[in-house]
Amino acid sequence: MxxxxxxxxxxxxxxxxxxxxxxxxYIKDINPEFNLPKDQISGLDYAFSIGVKLSDSILDQITDHPTKLYFHHYRVANMFLDRLSFKISLCIENKGFKALAIPASQIIDWKKQSSYLSHKKIAVLSGLGWIGRNNLLINPEFGARLRLATVLTNLKLPEAKPLDFGCGECFACLSACPVKAIKEESDNFDHMACYNKLDEFRKNDFVGQHICGICVKACKGNPVNQGL
Ligand code: B12
Ligand code: SF4
Ligand code: SF4
Known part of the structure; x- marks a missing residue:
């Protein structure tokens, strides 16, 4: 190459x-799903996916609601990812290619609660993990304790093989979720129950934002998949 x-x-x-x-x-096959003007993403058929591990000390303080420390950490992690994807996009542009850094966490359609594209889906295609029972990207080493970002580019990048891993016999996050949104089959994840709980957290003013962190804390990956 x-x-x-x-x-x-x-x-x-x-x-x-x-x-x-x-x-x-290689993400050309999924770009019709992107919430970006077609002419602006024409040729940007490859993605560079990055993830940063969240702090165990901060997650471990979460019990039944998000903490103010977690809220701050969430913002710092987003800012960190945005700076890093900006830096990567600049390097690619300096080499003469196009690059578009997608924000770690910017909602652009509030009704549909969606952004420009799914970082999780791109991370799966980039071989970083699988979609777990908790509806999050699960990495074999870091579990769900990863936040994600993406840089789109016309630089031809290697196509990763999605991981042949899954949650297997782990069900650790099911009992952790306060509204039982997480089911045995990951396809049955209850998006509305989860959203309503996050709305309650926001209104109760723990943090003033739709965050939770409970199922992020619960998932440390699947030891079976790590050969432990
Ligand atoms: C809006 C939003 C929310 C909304 C609702 C999201 C929604 N529509 O489902 C609310 C506020 C409820 C929310 C909640 C949470 N969120 Co949120 N959210 C987002 C945001 C900004 C946009 C999501 C979006 O556009 N969704 C649109 C739909 C269509 O895409 P999707 O949900 O990613 O689903 C796709 C994949 O799951 C994929 N998929 C499913 N199965 C499979 C299987 C295979 C094989 C493949 C290839 C793909 C695939 O297909 C789906 C459709 O394309 C993203 C950032 C981003 N740009 O991705 C963060 C993001 C998804 N959130 C994140 C997190 C951590 C959370 C919370 C834990 C809150 C918190 N921080 O404490 C909860 C988790 C709830 C849960 N268990 O799912 C992280 C997830 C990290 C990870 N390791 O997975 C993200 C990626 C932010 C980030 N930069 O890291 N979120
Ligand atoms: S974010 Fe909270 S409410 Fe939603 S599935 Fe995870 S633990 Fe349940
Ligand atoms: S805690 Fe276990 S069941 Fe839940 S997402 Fe993580 S690996 Fe899958």
Whole structure:
């Protein structure tokens, strides 16, 4: 593959700058799902996916509602990811290619509660993990304790193989969820029950934002998948 050395350099940069994981994917097949003007993403057929691990000390303080410390951490992690994806996009542009950094967490359609694209789906295609029973991207090493971001580009990047892993016999997050939104079959995740609980958290003014953190804390990955 052309630009092999440059791509290696980009991945090294991501990790040196503090990303916990990075991966690449061919995403042309899913770009009709993106909430971005078609002419602006024409040719941006590859994605660079990054994830940063959240702090165990902060997550471990969460019991039955999000804490103010978690809220701050959530914002810092988003800012960190946005700065890093900006840096990666600049490196790609400096090399003469196009790059578009997608914000870690910006809702653009409030009715549909959606953003430009799904970081989780791109992370799955980039081989970073699978969609778990808790509806989150689960990485074998870090579980759900990862926040994600994406850079779209026309630089031809290697196509990763999605991981052949899953939750298996782990059900740790099911009993943790206060509204039982998480089911045995990940397809049956109850989005409305989860959203209503996050709305309650927001209104009760624990943090003033739709966040929770309980099923993020509950999932440390699946030890079976790590060969432990
Ligand atoms: C809006 C939003 C919300 C909304 C509702 C989201 C929704 N529509 O479902 C609310 C406020 C409720 C919410 C809640 C939470 N969120 Co939120 N949210 C977002 C945001 C900003 C946009 C999501 C979006 O556009 N969804 C649209 C739908 C269509 O996409 P999707 O939900 O990602 O679903 C796709 C995948 O699941 C995929 N998929 C499902 N199964 C499979 C299987 C395979 C094989 C493949 C390939 C794909 C696939 O297909 C779906 C459709 O395309 C994203 C950031 C982003 N841009 O991705 C963060 C994001 C999804 N949220 C995140 C988190 C952590 C949370 C919370 C834990 C809150 C918190 N921080 O404490 C809860 C978790 C609830 C849960 N268990 O799912 C993280 C997830 C990280 C991870 N490890 O997975 C994200 C990625 C933010 C980030 N930068 O890391 N969120
Ligand atoms: S974010 Fe909270 S309410 Fe939603 S599924 Fe996870 S634990 Fe349940
Ligand atoms: S806690 Fe277990 S069941 Fe839940 S998402 Fe993580 S690995 Fe899957």
């Amino acid at each position: 052309q630009n092999n050395g440059f791509i290696k350099k980009l991945r090294k940069l991501a990790i040196e700058e503090g990303a916990s994981v990075s991966g690449t994917a």
